[in-house]
Amino acid sequence: MIARTYLFAGVAGLSLLSSMAFAQDAAPPPEADQTTQQPRGDVIIVTARRRQETAQEVPLAISVIRGDSIEATGNFNVVKLQQLAPTLQVYTSNPRNTSVNIRGLGVPFGLTSDGFEQGVGIYVDDVYNSRVAAATFDFLDVAQVEVLRGPQGTLYGKNTTAGAINITTNQPTFDFEGRAELSVGNLGYKQAKAAISGPLSDTVAARIAVAATGRRGTLFNTITDRWINEQDNLGLRGQLLFRPNDDLNITLSGDYSRQNPECCGTVFVRVGRTQRALNRQYDALVAAVSAANPGRSYAEPSRNPYDRLSDLDSSLNAGNKIGGASLRVKWDLGSGTLTSVTAWRFWDWRPENDRDFTGLSIVSRSQNPSQQDQYSQEFRYNYAGEKIDFVLGLFGFKQRIDTQGTEQQGADASRWSLSGAQATDPSILKGLTATNTQWLKSTSAALFGQLSWHVNDALTIQPGARLNYDKKSGFYQRIVTNGQGQQISCTPAPAAGSVLAAQCGVYQPQVSAPSDSAWNLTYDFNVNYKIAPDILAYATYAKSFKTLGINQNGLPLNADNTVNYDAGTVKPESVNHFETGLKTQFWNRRATFNLSAFRTEIKDFQATVNGGQFGTVRGYLANAGKVRSQGIEADFKVVASDRFTAYANGAYTDAKYKKFVDAPCPPELSGGTFQPANATPDYSQPGVPGALSPRQCDISGQRLPGVSKWAFSYGAEYNIPVTLLDKDGQVYLGVDGNYRSHWNSNASPSIYTEVKGYALTNFRAGFRGEDFDIFGWIRNAFDVNYIDLLQVAPGNTGLIAGQPGDPQTWGGTIKFSF
Structure with a gap:
């Protein structure tokens, strides 16, 4: 035992020093069937309801993706995971x-604001990750991912x-084990993983990954003569498990990832074409x-x-660090x-962007670095009885x-953004700089619970409730300086046609300090009935909410060019959710078929509104009257042999x-002189240069962005x-x-900004044994051209920029365990 302990400690230390070590995520083994020699499907254990049970026993729609499936298919983070889970939508222009x-709902599509909550919670080993930037990091020693809808x-x-x-990540073990993985491929792809676990004593075990x-990168920048949009990721996790007896487990975990x-x-x-004057379009x-x-x-x-050529002239960076520590006690x-x-x-987020999406010096500098700290404490008591759980x-x-933001205008900004004689004078806007200082404080507390009453062997009634308190307060200040470094003021309003007016x-100086708090009581009610030993039917109603939001990136302006302070806070979303489902297994549990139908209605939906001009607020939150998502989902799996x-x-x-009814207008209905304030909006001239533009647009009945009807x-x-x-x-193939x-x-x-549908196909082939796996792979095998994301350039000039999806990639992977 002593020799093994020292061996484990030494190997673990070496693994931290070696970034070229290998790893393989462990997956829970299939449960052996003692009653028959026929093959049976895996019994997948989940913790969706904060207790261990099989996925087929959980009366909700859930996708379970095992660690070995994640790695075999090359889906190495949540962004890629949507290729395995059709109801999941993940879109990213950068980590922030x-x-x-999920089902088109969660966060408003567009620029992210710190002032609102996520509708899809991301948890790693019971710890809530409040920033979706965590979704862009590589999975590290993952055992299983559950997507709950x-x-x-x-x-x-x-x-x-x-x-x-x-x-859920792989946990420390009292049996010594190690796993390793190395992958290489085209585009200079290299990935290495390692995980080592074992005892330090009879009561302490450790795991390091x-x-x-x-x-x-997949895009070539002709200005810098470099490939951009590359991957450069490193992740570490260490865990200590203290088990003094069979009733008590104490796990101390720490992790660090950087991009x-x-x-x-x-x-x-x-x-x-937009409605801007033709000589003012792109x-x-x-x-x-x-x-x-x-x-x-x-x-x-x-x-x-799909030539994948760019000419961005501003610095690019997506420096991103995330990590933390947790202490989990189970008694x-x-x-x-x-x-x-x-x-x-x-x-810790350190970005640099090119906000004009061109090789021209319009916005010469754009960056909004942020630093976040979050603290959370959760207590849960789980009880399981014959009649009551x-x-x-x-x-x-x-x-x-x-957050500390800086945005600066470049040498071509006057020609691009101004008109008449002012457009010919670069000095008016060159060097004009907006410097933002902002902070957000958020506090939340909740009491929650769920009861399962087993009326009989078949029928279970399951009510739940949550009492939640939230408080948010923020501060935003924007200081504007001209090209000579002199601070400018826009109050009182400068004379029309002056340099200061331009x-x-x-950019206008602005100060705001929004703050609000709210109590919310929500609840759900589930009834599930076991029609047969392997057939479960369920129905759920949930009354939920997303808490209040504040606008943390500055506020929009009124028609008279004053700050609209009424937009500082955003009302909570009110959610009504209905769902029915059927979970079945047949053919001696070798086949699994699950079906669910849902309808979710949200009142006061928190939508992102994007400013069309360079100088307006980049994006802010506003309440849409109502949204609705409904649909049908089906999952089928068969272990034929x-x-x-x-x-x-x-x-x-x-x-x-x-x-x-008062949404921002799309680019084809923007850019012209505004229609009269009290006039009925006229949508009859989209893309007609010089036409009058509606002040707002009624987009009721239109589809939510970012979600495909079929997946x-x-x-x-x-x-x-x-x-x-x-x-x-x-x-295997x-x-x-x-x-x-x-x-x-x-x-x-x-x-x-309509993105065409697409289909991607991946292949893999290899040889595996008890403790090794060697295989080759090809992803996007048919080299399909597709778009990950389109963006409307500011200024209502009609420019649409985008990020093409990954081209065909191929390579090989070797894994082994010891």
């Missing part, structure tokens, strides 16, 4: 501006209105800038986005289990975010704005037992793929 939605507030620490992603990923890529750039996609402005600068004629490196009291989870997490919990959360039309397995999942999602995923694997180099094992129908990439759906 990442949207994680629908409100989860009566079971989980932080209230979640759309669902939760519950990530490390992962490193690097890959050349340091040159990211995140875009390419030219298209130009769409192509005319490019011609004017070129004419004003003989010898510097501007042209995009390509107008085909079996005989009558039930008491769990305490104490956690601290931090997030229940979970009772207390949750406390405290968060502070500090500068104030781009020891040689063949397959799965197919599908989702139909109809997500719409039911009522949003499917599938996979299959076939193996043959062989002996190779005196090793018994299996030669696997395929997996996914399809998503078209969707819109703008908060107010636009004819210019």
